[in-house]
Amino acid sequence: MAYGFLLRIVWAMGLVLLQALVFNHIHLWGYATPVVCAYVLCLQPLRQSRSLWLLWGFCTGLASDLFSQTPGVGAASMTLAAFCAPPLLRLFAPKDSADDMVASYRTLGRWKYVGYVFALLLLQQGAAVLLEMFSFADTADLLITWVASVGLTLPLLLLMERMRSGDRRKEGVS
Secondary structure (H helix, E strand, O other): OHHHHHHHHHHHHHHHHHHHHOHHHOOEOOOEOOOHHHHHHHOOEOOOOHHHHHHHHHHHHHHHHHHHOOOOHHHHHHHHHHHHHHHHHHHHOOOOOOOOOEOOHHHHOHHHHHHHHHHHHHHHHHHHHHHHHOOOOOHHHHHHHHHHHHHHHHHHHHHHHHHHHHHHHHHOOO
Protein backbone atom coordinates (compact mmCIF):
# COMPACT_ATOMS: atom_id res chain seq x y z
CA MET A 1 0.00 0.00 0.00
CA ALA A 2 2.73 2.48 0.96
CA TYR A 3 4.72 1.47 -2.13
CA GLY A 4 1.75 2.21 -4.39
CA PHE A 5 1.22 5.60 -2.75
CA LEU A 6 4.87 6.57 -3.20
CA LEU A 7 4.79 5.37 -6.78
CA ARG A 8 1.76 7.58 -7.46
CA ILE A 9 3.62 10.56 -5.94
CA VAL A 10 6.59 9.92 -8.24
CA TRP A 11 4.24 9.64 -11.23
CA ALA A 12 2.48 12.89 -10.25
CA MET A 13 5.74 14.80 -9.90
CA GLY A 14 7.05 13.41 -13.18
CA LEU A 15 3.84 14.26 -15.03
CA VAL A 16 3.76 17.80 -13.65
CA LEU A 17 7.37 18.30 -14.76
CA LEU A 18 6.62 16.86 -18.20
CA GLN A 19 3.61 19.13 -18.44
CA ALA A 20 5.64 22.19 -17.46
CA LEU A 21 8.74 21.52 -19.51
CA VAL A 22 7.30 19.91 -22.64
CA PHE A 23 3.54 19.81 -23.08
CA ASN A 24 2.74 23.39 -22.05
CA HIS A 25 4.75 24.49 -25.09
CA ILE A 26 2.67 22.46 -27.55
CA HIS A 27 -0.24 24.37 -29.09
CA LEU A 28 -1.30 22.66 -32.29
CA TRP A 29 -2.98 25.15 -34.60
CA GLY A 30 -3.40 27.48 -31.63
CA TYR A 31 -6.05 25.20 -30.12
CA ALA A 32 -4.85 21.85 -28.82
CA THR A 33 -2.64 21.58 -25.75
CA PRO A 34 -2.17 18.13 -24.21
CA VAL A 35 -2.75 17.83 -20.47
CA VAL A 36 -0.90 14.70 -19.37
CA CYS A 37 -1.35 15.53 -15.67
CA ALA A 38 -4.82 13.99 -15.92
CA TYR A 39 -3.11 10.58 -15.98
CA VAL A 40 -2.59 10.94 -12.22
CA LEU A 41 -6.31 10.29 -11.79
CA CYS A 42 -6.01 7.10 -13.83
CA LEU A 43 -3.51 5.76 -11.30
CA GLN A 44 -5.84 5.99 -8.29
CA PRO A 45 -7.38 2.85 -6.74
CA LEU A 46 -11.14 2.46 -7.13
CA ARG A 47 -12.06 2.28 -3.45
CA GLN A 48 -9.81 5.12 -2.32
CA SER A 49 -11.66 7.64 -0.14
CA ARG A 50 -13.33 10.52 -1.94
CA SER A 51 -11.24 13.05 -0.01
CA LEU A 52 -8.01 11.44 -1.27
CA TRP A 53 -9.30 11.51 -4.86
CA LEU A 54 -10.04 15.21 -4.45
CA LEU A 55 -6.67 15.88 -2.82
CA TRP A 56 -4.81 14.16 -5.67
CA GLY A 57 -6.79 16.12 -8.26
CA PHE A 58 -6.43 19.46 -6.52
CA CYS A 59 -2.70 19.13 -5.77
CA THR A 60 -1.86 17.96 -9.28
CA GLY A 61 -3.96 20.72 -10.84
CA LEU A 62 -2.46 23.34 -8.53
CA ALA A 63 1.08 22.23 -9.33
CA SER A 64 0.24 22.39 -13.03
CA ASP A 65 -1.23 25.88 -12.55
CA LEU A 66 1.98 27.10 -10.95
CA PHE A 67 3.95 26.22 -14.07
CA SER A 68 1.24 27.10 -16.58
CA GLN A 69 0.37 30.52 -15.16
CA THR A 70 -3.32 29.62 -15.26
CA PRO A 71 -4.44 30.54 -11.74
CA GLY A 72 -6.98 28.00 -10.58
CA VAL A 73 -7.94 26.55 -13.95
CA GLY A 74 -5.97 23.33 -13.52
CA ALA A 75 -6.85 22.97 -9.85
CA ALA A 76 -10.58 23.43 -10.48
CA SER A 77 -10.78 21.21 -13.56
CA MET A 78 -8.69 18.42 -12.01
CA THR A 79 -10.72 18.59 -8.78
CA LEU A 80 -13.95 18.28 -10.76
CA ALA A 81 -12.52 15.32 -12.69
CA ALA A 82 -11.33 13.74 -9.42
CA PHE A 83 -14.81 14.18 -7.94
CA CYS A 84 -16.41 12.41 -10.92
CA ALA A 85 -13.70 9.76 -11.43
CA PRO A 86 -14.86 7.14 -8.87
CA PRO A 87 -18.44 6.92 -10.21
CA LEU A 88 -17.08 6.90 -13.76
CA LEU A 89 -14.65 4.13 -12.93
CA ARG A 90 -17.46 2.11 -11.29
CA LEU A 91 -19.38 2.38 -14.57
CA PHE A 92 -16.52 0.78 -16.47
CA ALA A 93 -15.18 -1.60 -13.80
CA PRO A 94 -16.28 -5.23 -13.56
CA LYS A 95 -18.86 -5.88 -10.82
CA ASP A 96 -16.51 -8.20 -8.92
CA SER A 97 -13.48 -5.89 -9.01
CA ALA A 98 -11.11 -5.80 -6.04
CA ASP A 99 -11.03 -2.87 -3.63
CA ASP A 100 -7.52 -1.92 -4.63
CA MET A 101 -8.17 -2.14 -8.38
CA VAL A 102 -6.48 0.56 -10.45
CA ALA A 103 -7.83 1.26 -13.91
CA SER A 104 -5.65 -0.27 -16.63
CA TYR A 105 -5.87 -2.24 -19.85
CA ARG A 106 -5.52 -5.42 -17.84
CA THR A 107 -8.18 -4.68 -15.18
CA LEU A 108 -10.84 -3.06 -17.39
CA GLY A 109 -10.05 -4.38 -20.84
CA ARG A 110 -8.85 -2.26 -23.71
CA TRP A 111 -12.08 -0.57 -24.81
CA LYS A 112 -13.50 0.00 -21.35
CA TYR A 113 -10.22 1.60 -20.32
CA VAL A 114 -10.27 3.84 -23.39
CA GLY A 115 -13.88 4.77 -22.58
CA TYR A 116 -13.01 5.60 -18.98
CA VAL A 117 -10.03 7.77 -19.91
CA PHE A 118 -12.03 9.47 -22.68
CA ALA A 119 -14.90 10.33 -20.32
CA LEU A 120 -12.47 11.60 -17.69
CA LEU A 121 -10.71 13.79 -20.25
CA LEU A 122 -14.00 15.16 -21.59
CA LEU A 123 -14.86 16.32 -18.07
CA GLN A 124 -11.44 17.67 -17.19
CA GLN A 125 -10.80 19.43 -20.49
CA GLY A 126 -14.37 20.71 -20.73
CA ALA A 127 -14.06 22.37 -17.33
CA ALA A 128 -10.59 23.72 -18.14
CA VAL A 129 -11.66 25.22 -21.46
CA LEU A 130 -14.80 26.78 -19.97
CA LEU A 131 -12.86 28.29 -17.08
CA GLU A 132 -10.08 29.55 -19.32
CA MET A 133 -12.38 31.18 -21.88
CA PHE A 134 -15.09 32.05 -19.32
CA SER A 135 -17.50 32.91 -22.12
CA PHE A 136 -19.86 31.29 -24.60
CA ALA A 137 -19.35 34.19 -27.02
CA ASP A 138 -17.25 32.11 -29.39
CA THR A 139 -18.80 28.66 -29.06
CA ALA A 140 -17.04 27.29 -32.13
CA ASP A 141 -13.63 28.24 -30.74
CA LEU A 142 -14.54 26.71 -27.38
CA LEU A 143 -15.66 23.43 -28.96
CA ILE A 144 -12.64 23.21 -31.25
CA THR A 145 -10.27 23.78 -28.32
CA TRP A 146 -12.09 21.21 -26.19
CA VAL A 147 -12.23 18.49 -28.84
CA ALA A 148 -8.69 19.13 -30.09
CA SER A 149 -7.20 19.02 -26.59
CA VAL A 150 -9.03 15.80 -25.74
CA GLY A 151 -8.04 14.35 -29.13
CA LEU A 152 -4.39 15.18 -28.51
CA THR A 153 -4.28 14.14 -24.85
CA LEU A 154 -6.10 10.79 -25.18
CA PRO A 155 -3.47 9.03 -27.32
CA LEU A 156 -0.70 10.31 -25.04
CA LEU A 157 -2.40 8.93 -21.92
CA LEU A 158 -3.10 5.62 -23.65
CA LEU A 159 0.55 5.44 -24.68
CA MET A 160 1.64 6.12 -21.09
CA GLU A 161 -0.65 3.34 -19.87
CA ARG A 162 0.72 1.00 -22.51
CA MET A 163 4.27 1.76 -21.39
CA ARG A 164 3.34 1.37 -17.71
CA SER A 165 1.54 -1.94 -18.24
CA GLY A 166 4.32 -3.13 -20.56
CA ASP A 167 6.89 -2.55 -17.81
CA ARG A 168 4.83 -4.66 -15.44
CA ARG A 169 4.64 -7.55 -17.88
CA LYS A 170 8.41 -7.56 -18.32
CA GLU A 171 8.97 -7.60 -14.56
CA GLY A 172 6.35 -10.28 -14.00
CA VAL A 173 4.43 -8.05 -11.59
CA SER A 174 0.66 -8.22 -11.78
